[in-house]
Amino acid sequence: MTLNQAFKALSDPTRRKILDLLKERDLTAGEIADHFQMTKPSISHHLNLLKQAQLVWDDRQGQHIIYSLNTTVFQDLLKWVLHFSSGKE
Amino acid sequence: MTLNQAFKALSDPTRRKILDLLKERDLTAGEIADHFQMTKPSISHHLNLLKQAQLVWDDRQGQHIIYSLNTTVFQDLLKWVLHFSSGKE
DNA sequence: TAGATATTTAGATACTTCTTTAATTATCGA
DNA sequence: TCGATAATTAAAGAAGTATCTAAATATCTA
Numbered sequence: 001m002t003l004n005q006a007f008k009a010l011s012d013p014t015r016r017k018i019l020d021l022l023k024e025r026d027l028t029a030g031e032i033a034d035h036f037q038m039t040k041p042s043i044s045h046h047l048n049l050l051k052q053a054q055l056v057w058d059d060r061q062g063q064h065i066i067y068s069l070n071t072t073v074f075q076d077l078l079k080w081v082l083h084f085s086s087g088k089e
Numbered sequence: 090m091t092l093n094q095a096f097k098a099l100s101d102p103t104r105r106k107i108l109d110l111l112k113e114r115d116l117t118a119g120e121i122a123d124h125f126q127m128t129k130p131s132i133s134h135h136l137n138l139l140k141q142a143q144l145v146w147d148d149r150q151g152q153h154i155i156y157s158l159n160t161t162v163f164q165d166l167l168k169w170v171l172h173f174s175s176g177k178e
Numbered sequence: 179t180a181g182a183t184a185t186t187t188a189g190a191t192a193c194t195t196c197t198t199t200a201a202t203t204a205t206c207g208a
Numbered sequence: 209t210c211g212a213t214a215a216t217t218a219a220a221g222a223a224g225t226a227t228c229t230a231a232a233t234a235t236c237t238a
Contacts, residue, residue, distance in 0.1 A: 011100035063214045074174035085163035
């Protein structure tokens with residue numbers, strides 16, 4: 001079920017851009033929101049979907065919640081894509 | 090734009106199953122539909138999205154339309170995933 | 179050319195997702 | 209404890225998606 005959630009999470013450009021940002025460094029929810037024109041609740045919604053798909057971790061540090069990449073599911077995605085990009089089998 | 094369409098196309102379980110079937114061998118639209126409980130127009134709709142995302146080719150052979158994998162975009166997907174599964178950069 | 183088969187296109191409806199504003203929860207610092 | 213800051217949750221509307229039935233298009237065969 002997780003892989004399905006992952007694919008659904010990846011189907012949105014905003015969420016993929018969030019992952020791109022987190023690839024550079026860990027960020028708070030507010031810092032992430034600053035990169036977009038949409039409201040913080042919208043970003044919070046996207047972060048929640050990424051979290052449910054286990055593509056990111058969240059960690060509260062005082063007032064802030066720090067988001068970081070969770071590379072585990074990317075490994076599964078990699079396997080899935082490899083089946084298709086490495087010829088018939 | 091193609092990568093976005095690809096991610097959207099992959100976000101549906103039916104479409105991913107279609108790709109799984111085509112990984113084994115080329116199939117006509119009817120043969121693909123036989124693997125699902127939904128109607129042929131629904132499958133046709135999914136095939137169209139896969140085609141627009143350039144994940145499959147279609148080739149009419151008489152009455153039949155034969156679908157096959159187009160691995161080109163999978164290469165791009167592979168690169169995208171690799172950026173995340175191969176550590177920070 | 180007529181009938182049969184394979185597939186898609188059109189139109190409609192139900193469902194899901196995205197986004198917003200308003201309200202709520204959690205934490206910090208004085 | 210109060211006020212400020214950070215972030216989420218709730219509720220609602222708009223837009224997008226999946227699915228169905230019915231109709232249309234393309235091709236084959238007799």
